[in-house]
Amino acid sequence: MKGSRVFEQVFNQKELRVFARLDSPPKIQDFLDKLSYSGKVEYSCPRTVLRQRQAHCFDGALFAAAALRRLGYPPLIVDLLPNERDDDHLLAVFKQNKHWGAVAKSNFVGLRYREPVYRTLRELVMSYFEQFFNIHREKTLRGYTVPLNLQSFDHLNWMGEDDPLEAIGLRLDEIQRISLIT
Numbered sequence: 001m002k003g004s005r006v007f008e009q010v011f012n013q014k015e016l017r018v019f020a021r022l023d024s025p026p027k028i029q030d031f032l033d034k035l036s037y038s039g040k041v042e043y044s045c046p047r048t049v050l051r052q053r054q055a056h057c058f059d060g061a062l063f064a065a066a067a068l069r070r071l072g073y074p075p076l077i078v079d080l081l082p083n084e085r086d087d088d089h090l091l092a093v094f095k096q097n098k099h100w101g102a103v104a105k106s107n108f109v110g111l112r113y114r115e116p117v118y119r120t121l122r123e124l125v126m127s128y129f130e131q132f133f134n135i136h137r138e139k140t141l142r143g144y145t146v147p148l149n150l151q152s153f154d155h156l157n158w159m160g161e162d163d164p165l166e167a168i169g170l171r172l173d174e175i176q177r178i179s180l181i182t
Contacts (some may be wrong), residue, residue, distance in 0.1 A: 010160040029113040043165035060105020064092030076149040082140035
């Protein structure tokens with residue numbers, strides 16, 4: 001099913017007008033930057049993010065993946081993996097002119113947007129290394145997952161329902177992980 005048809009089935013006209021204004025990756029990032037950071041443990045789908053105007057990194061990555069999908073990009077997310085003394089971080093990634101970029105929600109500006117200038121996914125992920133640290137100022141980024149295409153979760157209505165999002169989290173735990181540091 002084409003991305004625009006999926007959108008028309010999931011979102012109402014008011015929600016579609018918001019997405020219509022998000023016509024580039026930087027505008028998607030600007031939208032996420034203006035949202036309050038959610039302290040909730042639960043996951044929120046893009047529709048809930050629109051309604052509540054808040055998100056944490058998981059919610060923001062899904063919202064960005066949905067918005068990127070509307071622009072014709074596949075809805076891809078990548079999980080940045082820390083050592084055991086930190087939390088992971090999710091990115092919505094996209095390729096433009098054969099180069100990788102990312103959109104992300106974070107309380108810390110260093111873990112947000114990346115221009116599509118990185119030749120490989122590893123290169124993109126490494127651009128987060130210096131800013132990926134815990135409260136003890138230890139640099140903790142150790143790996144990442146291969147991109148997960150959220151289109152495979154369309155049958156669960158990941159853009160419009162919160163309940164199926166746990167399946168995405170579980171799948172991220174199962175997919176291939178790539179080490180940055182041996």
